[in-house]
Amino acid sequence: MLNAHMFRSLPLPWVATLILQSALAGVLLAKRLWSRFPLFSCYCLLNFILGVALFAVFNFGLRHLYFQAYWLNEGLGLLLGFAVLYEIFRHLFTPYPALRRLARQIFQGAVALLAVLGCIVAYAQPWGESNHLQASFIVVEQATRILEVGLLLSVFLFASAFGLHWRQYVFGIALGLGVFAAVELVAVTMRLQFGITANPIINICRSVSYNSSLLIWIGYILAPDLATSPAEMPKRAQLEQWNRAVMELIYQ
Amino acid sequence: MTALLVVIALALLTFTAFFVALRSRRKQAVARGEQPLDVPAFHTLVDRQDEVFLRERLPRKELYRVKRLRISVTWKYVSRISDNSAVVLRQAGMDRQNPDVNVAEAASQVVDLASQVRMQCLVAFAKLATEFVFPSMELTPAVLAPKYETLQQNVSRLRALHPENVRQLVSA
Numbered sequence: 041m042l043n044a045h046m047f048r049s050l051p052l053p054w055v056a057t058l059i060l061q062s063a064l065a066g067v068l069l070a071k072r073l074w075s076r077f078p079l080f081s082c083y084c085l086l087n088f089i090l091g092v093a094l095f096a097v098f099n100f101g102l103r104h105l106y107f108q109a110y111w112l113n114e115g116l117g118l119l120l121g122f123a124v125l126y127e128i129f130r131h132l133f134t135p136y137p138a139l140r141r142l143a144r145q146i147f148q149g150a151v152a153l154l155a156v157l158g159c160i161v162a163y164a165q166p167w168g169e170s171n172h173l174q175a176s177f178i179v180v181e182q183a184t185r186i187l188e189v190g191l192l193l194s195v196f197l198f199a200s201a202f203g204l205h206w207r208q209y210v211f212g213i214a215l216g217l218g219v220f221a222a223v224e225l226v227a228v229t230m231r232l233q234f235g236i237t238a239n240p241i242i243n244i245c246r247s248v249s250y251n252s253s254l255l256i257w258i259g260y261i262l263a264p265d266l267a268t269s270p271a272e273m274p275k276r277a278q279l280e281q282w283n284r285a286v287m288e289l290i291y292q
Numbered sequence: 293m294t295a296l297l298v299v300i301a302l303a304l305l306t307f308t309a310f311f312v313a314l315r316s317r318r319k320q321a322v323a324r325g326e327q328p329l330d331v332p333a334f335h336t337l338v339d340r341q342d343e344v345f346l347r348e349r350l351p352r353k354e355l356y357r358v359k360r361l362r363i364s365v366t367w368k369y370v371s372r373i374s375d376n377s378a379v380v381l382r383q384a385g386m387d388r389q390n391p392d393v394n395v396a397e398a399a400s401q402v403v404d405l406a407s408q409v410r411m412q413c414l415v416a417f418a419k420l421a422t423e424f425v426f427p428s429m430e431l432t433p434a435v436l437a438p439k440y441e442t443l444q445q446n447v448s449r450l451r452a453l454h455p456e457n458v459r460q461l462v463s464a
Contacts (some may be wrong), residue, residue: 069379101319113346113435132329134388135386135388135403136385136403136407137379137403137404138404138408139401139402139407141409157298161295161299162295162299164294164295165295182299185301187301189303189306192306193302193305193306193309196306196309196310196312196313197309199315200309200312200313201414202376202378202381202410203316203374203377203379203381203382203410204376204378204385205319205320205382205385205386206313206384211313211317215310215313215314218306218310219307219310222302222303222306222307223303225298225302225303226300227304228425229295229296229299229300230296233293233295233296242305255428264293284347
């Protein structure tokens with residue numbers, strides 16, 4: 041999400057973001073994706089509405105209201121980001137009930153670990169930011185982003201360990217969210233580290249990453265699915281033979 | 293500065309995971325399905341009696357070299373089993389949404405078994421990696437069994453949630 045400093049230095053990316061957000065909203069509505077991905081649709085539409093509202097508030101020169109609206113926008117964005125993560129998890133594991141419970145246990149552990157890591161990083165963080173209220177908001181955002189990025193990383197690692205198949209839309213949503221959240225995490229950390237002086241570079245990175253995520257989402261929704269080659273399914277006896285072979289290796 | 297380094301490391305790791313996932317998605321799209329596997333050859337390869345025989349006859353340095361060689365070949369076999377079970381997992385995962393109840397039920401059972409094989413492969417990889425680094429070690433069930441049993445218990449608990457899995461699988 042974008043702020044006033046970015047608009048001052050880079051009006052074009054903010055406008056580009058609004059155009060891309062409206063395009064994404066249009067694509068979501070045209071493809072009727074709200075029924076399959078209600079949380080993601082809600083996340084995108086709310087971001088778009090709040091983006092337009094922020095743009096209007098900033099242009100009317102209501103600075104005090106802008107600060108409140110900006111942090112409300114960030115807070116809602118973070119919460120809905122977690123909701124989207126849950127939706128990714130649900131879609132990825134629906135075809136694999138045998139793995140769902142194991143995955144849930146692993147992610148519960150990951151949440152606990154990441155929460156601790158977030159707190160440690162937030163505690164160890166030097167504050168280059170002079171405005172303490174703003175710094176507090178940024179520290180909370182940093183800890184939350186650590187949790188978000190870490191959970192996305194866990195989803196990708198788990199899927200990769202079990203060779204799970206990512207469907208087109210789910211993969212696109214996860215990739216777009218991951219790119220944006222990872223760059224946001226580095227950006228808020230740099231902001232805390234170097235203060236307002238680092239803002240011009242940080243804003244360019246945030247703008248590029250958010251616009252890239254919007255392009256990824258639009259691209260993956262519009263592109264045809266990568267069809268997997270049809271292959272003959274092995275019989276149960278063959279699976280059991282592999283099972284015995286590996287068990288022998290483990291138990292010998 | 294430590295916080296910044298931790299965050300950058302996490303971000304880099306995340307981008308690496310994205311790249312790996314992108315690559316594996318493309319590979320899955322062109323994959324030809326399951327690859328053949330010579331199971332009797334695999335059994336011969338993992339036979340501990342052979343290792344005992346070699347241990348008695350070879351000097352330690354040579355024994356470790358041969359053992360590492362065997363482990364690399366075994367690794368390839370386990371990789372193939374792991375890849376094959378992933379192929380099965382993907383295909384059966386898609387078939388679970390089949391409108392034909394019998395196919396969906398059979399696919400559900402295959403998904404269950406393939407997940408089990410894939411989990412065992414992860415344990416096997418851990419065992420092989422440890423023995424490759426420390427060839428003097430012979431990881432016995434006493435070391436690995438508790439972990440493996442926990443995995444099995446997880447699978448059993450999950451199975452209990454799906455009573456239809458007890459029924460015999462109809463050939464897909």
